[in-house]
Amino acid sequence: MPKLFGREPALWLGLVAIVVKTLTAFGLNVTSDQQATINAAAAALVGLAVAVIAHDGVSAALLGAVQAVIALAVGYGLHWSADQQAVVMSLVAAAVAMWTRTQVTAPVPAVLPPATPSTASRE
Template sequence: MIKIWGREPAAWLTLFAVVVKLAVAFGWDASPDVQAAVNATAAAVMGILIALAVHDGLGVAIVGFAQAGLALAIGFGLDWSTDRQAVVMAFVTVAVGMWDRTQVTAKVPAKQPLPLA
């Protein structure tokens, strides 16, 4: 992947998915079907890109599938507020992240702390 992804490709790609959701929540006048399609597509692309970038992309795939599933459920009539959706996805993301940090090997090494003088 390109250098901008650094050690946190999941964070950057998740940010993109959240920006799409914010656009819908704050003024993008799209039908529920269009919203579901955009969010499901963003989540699927995110999962694919991250799975290619890391050794073990299972955690990211789980979050992507959760986002896609929620987006499709909303598109097909699930009547959840944006607050409820955000809380559910925050829980899924944090729960997977807790596990994922112990499983993923970053392609970019961690920065070493400067020695104390």
């Protein structure tokens, strides 16, 4: 992992939560629902970063991060219906699936059908 996260991504998430609470205490106009959404988005983005760095579960982490960012945007006034959110998530899922397809190889080689004898070999 990069030096920024070290071995403690959860510690960084705690710091984000505390910074948001501190800013709210000193005048930032953020509701408790918005604070929760900020923390959820931060968790999803850190999860994505850890997945990319560890090369494990990147597709799921990316989808979770996009979903969290959309939730954050809606929480701050983006006026998307549930249908619009679903369409965007479907587009992202399709793009991730297409990218994943280029990254995955089969664990076993393709089975070739048995060769049929040619008429020349019969004679």
